[in-house]
Amino acid sequence: MPGPVRRLSARELLVLVGDLRPGTSAYRALADRIRLLITDGRIPAGTRLPSERELAAVAGRSRTTVVAAYRSLRESGHVVTRHGSGSLAALPAPGTPQGRPDRGVDFARAVPPPVEGLEEILAEVSARMVRALEGPGFDLLGNEALRQAIADRYTVRGLATSADQVLVTMGGQHAISLTAHTFLSRSDLVLVESPGYPHAYEALRRAGARLVTTPVTTDGWDVEHLLGSIRRLRPAAAYLIPDFHNPTGASMRPQDRARVAEAARAVGTVLIIDETTADLGIDRAWDDGPFARHGHAASPGSGSGVVTIGSLSKSVWGGLRLGWVRADASAVRRLVQARPAGDLGTPQLEQLLGERIVRALPELLPRRRELLRAHRAALSAALARHLPRWHAPWPDGGLSMWVQLDRPGSSALTSVCEARGLSLVAGPRFSVDGTFERFLRLPFTSPVADLDAGVRSLAESWELLSSRRPLGHRSRMPEMV
Ligand SMILES: Cc1ncc(COP(=O)(O)O)c(C=O)c1O
Incomplete structure (x- = not known):
C-alpha cells in the first residue's frame, strides 16, 4: 500500500523555490526551479503540489505564469496531473522523451x-520610444545618454571613464570586427588564446591578421608563455577574454592582469580585452573590475593601451544587439571615422532601451x-x-x-x-x-x-x-x- 500523499502548500513550495521576481521568462524560471527541486529530491516524487490557482494567489503572480510553468513541468514529465489528486511531482521515466532530440x-x-525583469523595462520604456523618431534614428557614435550610462558603470567599477571614451555598437561581435578593421593592418601579428572564441579569430583574420596562439585551460593561462610571446613576438595586438573565458570558463588572476598589461605596454601591443562574458560570475570569490584598470595604471593617459569590448548579449539578452567599445577618446574617434565602411550606426530604439537596462544592471545581474x-x-x-x-x-x-x-x-x-x-x-x-x-x-x-x-x-x-x-x-x- 502506498503511504499517504505528502502535500506541499503554496507557501512551502515558494520557500523552496526562493526569490520569485516578475520578468520575461518568469514561467520558465519557476518551472526550472521546481524541476531542479524534484530532480535533486528536495521535492520527493509523489508529492502533491499546490493547485495553480493557490500558487498564483500566494506568489502574487498571474495565473497564466503558473499555468505555463505547470504545463512545462508536465511536458518534461516532472509533474503528472491526476483527476482527484491534483498535480503530483514525478521523475520522468527513463526514456521519457522530454527535451527530445x-x-x-x-x-x-x-x-x-x-534576463528576468527585461519585460518590465520594455513596458516602462516603450512609452518613451517615440523620442527615437525625432532624429535620423541611428548614429555612428551612440547616443549621449547610453554612452554616459556605460561610462558611469565603468567608473563605479573602478575605471574612470567619460562618455567620449565609449562607442556603441550592434553587439560585441560588431565591436571586435570594427576594432580589428580599424586598428590592424594586413599581416599584423595578433596573439589569441587557444582554445578561444572562433568568431573573433574570423574577424581578426578578415582584417588581415596573422594569428599566433597562447594556451588556456580550465585552470587558466600559462602566464609565462603569454608574457614571453608578447615580449618576443611584439604582436600588434593581443585579443584576450580574461573573465569567464569562452570556452574554458577560466578567469585571469588580478596579479597576472597587471603583468600582462605592463608587458603589452612595454612593446606597444594593443590589448583587445573582450568583456562580453565578464558579468556572468556565479560564485567566483573575487571581482577585479574592468581589466583596463591595469592598463591605465601602467600607462596613464597613453593613447595606446587597452581597447575593451562590452556587450549586453549574455548578461541581458542577445536580441538587443547592443555592445560597445571603451577606449581612449582618440581611438573612439578613429573607430567613428572607420565605421561607415561597414555600417551606418546603431538604431536609436535599442539605444533608448539600452540606457535604462545598463542603469538597471545592478538589479538584473543577480x-x-x-x-x-x-x-x-x-x-x-x-x-x-x-x-x-x-x-x-x-x-x-x-x-x-x-x-x-x-x-x-x-x-x-x-x-x-x-x-x-x-x-x-x-x-x-x-x-x-x-x-x-x-x-x-x-x-x-x-x-x-x-x-x-x-x-x-x-x-x-x-x-x-x-x-x-x-x-x-x-x-x-x-x-x-
Ligand atoms: C567572448 C565573446 N565575445 C563576443 C561575443 C559576441 O557577442 P554579441 O552577441 O554581443 O555579438 C560572444 C558570443 O558568444 C562571445 O562569447
Whole structure:
C-alpha cells in the first residue's frame, strides 16, 4: 500500500523555490526551479503540489505564469496531473522523451534566455520610444545618454571613464570586427588564446591578421608563455577574454592582469580585452573590475593601451544587439571615422532601451546569476549521471563547460549527434589549428529539462560511436555563438 500523499502548500513550495521576481521568462524560471527541486529530491516524487490557482494567489503572480510553468513541468514529465489528486511531482521515466532530440536540443549556441525583469523595462520604456523618431534614428557614435550610462558603470567599477571614451555598437561581435578593421593592418601579428572564441579569430583574420596562439585551460593561462610571446613576438595586438573565458570558463588572476598589461605596454601591443562574458560570475570569490584598470595604471593617459569590448548579449539578452567599445577618446574617434565602411550606426530604439537596462544592471545581474547557477547544476548533474567518465570541471561563471572526453572523437561525435537532432560544436572549432579533438564545449543555457535530455542523447551518441557503426551522414557546420 502506498503511504499517504505528502502535500506541499503554496507557501512551502515558494520557500523552496526562493526569490520569485516578475520578468520575461518568469514561467520558465519557476518551472526550472521546481524541476531542479524534484530532480535533486528536495521535492520527493509523489508529492502533491499546490493547485495553480493557490500558487498564483500566494506568489502574487498571474495565473497564466503558473499555468505555463505547470504545463512545462508536465511536458518534461516532472509533474503528472491526476483527476482527484491534483498535480503530483514525478521523475520522468527513463526514456521519457522530454527535451527530445527531435525538438532539437541546442548545445551549439551559448545563448541564455532574456534576463528576468527585461519585460518590465520594455513596458516602462516603450512609452518613451517615440523620442527615437525625432532624429535620423541611428548614429555612428551612440547616443549621449547610453554612452554616459556605460561610462558611469565603468567608473563605479573602478575605471574612470567619460562618455567620449565609449562607442556603441550592434553587439560585441560588431565591436571586435570594427576594432580589428580599424586598428590592424594586413599581416599584423595578433596573439589569441587557444582554445578561444572562433568568431573573433574570423574577424581578426578578415582584417588581415596573422594569428599566433597562447594556451588556456580550465585552470587558466600559462602566464609565462603569454608574457614571453608578447615580449618576443611584439604582436600588434593581443585579443584576450580574461573573465569567464569562452570556452574554458577560466578567469585571469588580478596579479597576472597587471603583468600582462605592463608587458603589452612595454612593446606597444594593443590589448583587445573582450568583456562580453565578464558579468556572468556565479560564485567566483573575487571581482577585479574592468581589466583596463591595469592598463591605465601602467600607462596613464597613453593613447595606446587597452581597447575593451562590452556587450549586453549574455548578461541581458542577445536580441538587443547592443555592445560597445571603451577606449581612449582618440581611438573612439578613429573607430567613428572607420565605421561607415561597414555600417551606418546603431538604431536609436535599442539605444533608448539600452540606457535604462545598463542603469538597471545592478538589479538584473543577480537574477542572471541565479539562472546560471541552476543551469550549471543541472548540466553537471546530467553529465555525472550519463557520462561519468568525462571530466567536466565546474566553472565559477560563464555559460558553458569545457568538457574533456575519455578519448578523442569530438568531431565524429558532433556528426553523430547532428544526425540525431542534437546541435553541437566540436572542440577543434575553438582552436586555430584543428586541435582539441578530446574536448567539447557544452553550454548550460538551454532549459533545464533539455539539458538532461541532451546529455542523455550525447551519451547514447558516444556509445554508438564506440560501436563504430557507419555514420551515413555528412556533417554541416551548425550555427554557433
Ligand atoms: C567572448 C565573446 N565575445 C563576443 C561575443 C559576441 O557577442 P554579441 O552577441 O554581443 O555579438 C560572444 C558570443 O558568444 C562571445 O562569447
